[in-house]
Amino acid sequence: MLPPMKPVLQVALDLLNADRALAIGKQAAAGGADWLEAGTPLIKSEGMDIIRQLRESFPGKTIVADMKTMDTGALETEMAAKAGADIVSILAASDDSTILDACQSARKYGAKIMIDLIGVPDKIQRAKEVESLGAAYLCIHIGIDEQMRGKKPFTIVKELVKHTNLPVAVAGGLNSETIAEVVNAGARIIIVGGAITKAKNVTDATRTIRKAMVEKKAMKTVFFKKYDKSQLKEGFMMVSTPNISDAMHKQGAMRDIRPVLPGIHMVGQALTVRTLDGDWAKPIEAIDKAEAGWVLVVDVNRGKTAVWGELATWSAKLKGLAGVVIDGAVRDYDDLLKIKFPVFSRYIVPNAGEPKGCGEIGAEITCGGQSVRTGDWIIGDESGVVVVPQEIAQEIANRALDVKEQENRIREEIKQGGSLGNVLKLKKWEKKVG
DSSP: OOOOOOOEEEEEEOOSOHHHHHHHHHHHHHTTOSEEEEOHHHHHHHTTHHHHHHHHHOTTSEEEEEEEEOSOHHHHHHHHHHHTOSEEEEETTSOHHHHHHHHHHHHHHTOEEEEEOTTOSOHHHHHHHHHHHTOSEEEEEOOHHHHHTTOOSHHHHHHHHHTOSSOEEEESSOOTTTHHHHHHTTOOEEEEOHHHHTSSSHHHHHHHHHHHHHHTOOOOOSSSOOOOGGGHHHHHHTSOHHHHHHHTTTOOBOTTOEESSTTOOEEEEEEEEEOOTTOOHHHHHHHHHSOTTOEEEEEOTTOSSBSOOHHHHHHHHHHTOOEEEEEEEEOOHHHHHHHTOOEEEEEEOSOBOOOOOOSEESSOEEETTEEEOTTOEEEEETTEEEEEOGGGHHHHHHHHHHHHHHHHHHHHHHHTTOOHHHHHTHHHHSOOOO
16 A cells, blocks of 8 residues: 655635736745646636646646536546646546546546545545546535535545545635644645635745645634634624625615714624604614614615714613614714714704604614615625625625635735736626627
8 A cells, every 4th residue: 555645735726817827826836835726717717728838837846627527528638638737627426437538538648637526415435436437536625605605624524534545635715724624634635725826925825824734733814714603793894895795796785875983894783673754762762672783774764854863872882782874864973973883874964853653673674775684784884884684694704705805915916016907807808799
């Protein structure tokens, strides 16, 4: 039996443009990356030529083509191998004949096959089957979309290692805090994407992750994490409302609702209130019903008579609420600035109404053109307010953080001498019409 393979660090270049991939690949190689992967989006964008460019640029590195082939295994393996790939990925969900043909083609052209178990229900059984077909590596892969919902690769790695003789690769949101866990579980190929490719300093990030891998020691990181349901407030506090709106495909933004106080960041779950123009009874009653950390969201149907002011704000602040959002009017502007409590509204006026008691607390409402239910997440900053449905809050928090991390990386490339248009290759990716 061959001795166990030493852990290697594979950097997944899941980008769209070749020049960015090559630049980041160069920085990752300088930081100690062992293998460089042409990610699936990169291959779909640039074709086999990106594999040729990686081979020419990094003659001493192992080049992985993440083809995710499902059919025509021999042909696609031949294409990637001739372009310079040392390893070609095939989906485990493929027919046995596809995998067998790919393995035979790989042997013919001096490459090896990595079988990606993404989406396979019985990974242990399928791993045994593809090993007998001639695969060289297995990959436990938690896809990007799955990561956003909190799925993690750790639980299956130990079991898979027990049932195969092949080296096991692990991919799926790994960072310097989690790599030690998968190495200790038996993984031998550590695939890292965003924690390196989105870092401000790719070389330093690669060194840190390689150190965590070699020393099998968790190293703390602020970014490149995936938050679970108990960490949503922490996750939303790290991102802006534009980040969240982008993560929601431009949805969720309340129209014409603005902060009273500059420089604030509000995060909390909603307690909804419906009232009439000028009737401030239900908003005040809701303060007593709300839990600490909640945000009152008040539908006044764009009323222009104030239902909120200084005394209500003091009451909400001392109760420990996270803020208030009012699709209507507030008053006592000078005092609200001094209290420094997050208040968002459509209007600021001097006149208030009377507490008549019309309306309800806890029902589904509309605020700023967005439907809001009690329990939905409300995030506000100087750009405005967004509402995130509670059912998808974990996914959106993680996607918004990904948006922020992508922007952080692009900003660094601009500072290094690029322009936004050049970094993103806007002309190339303009929608073709006609």
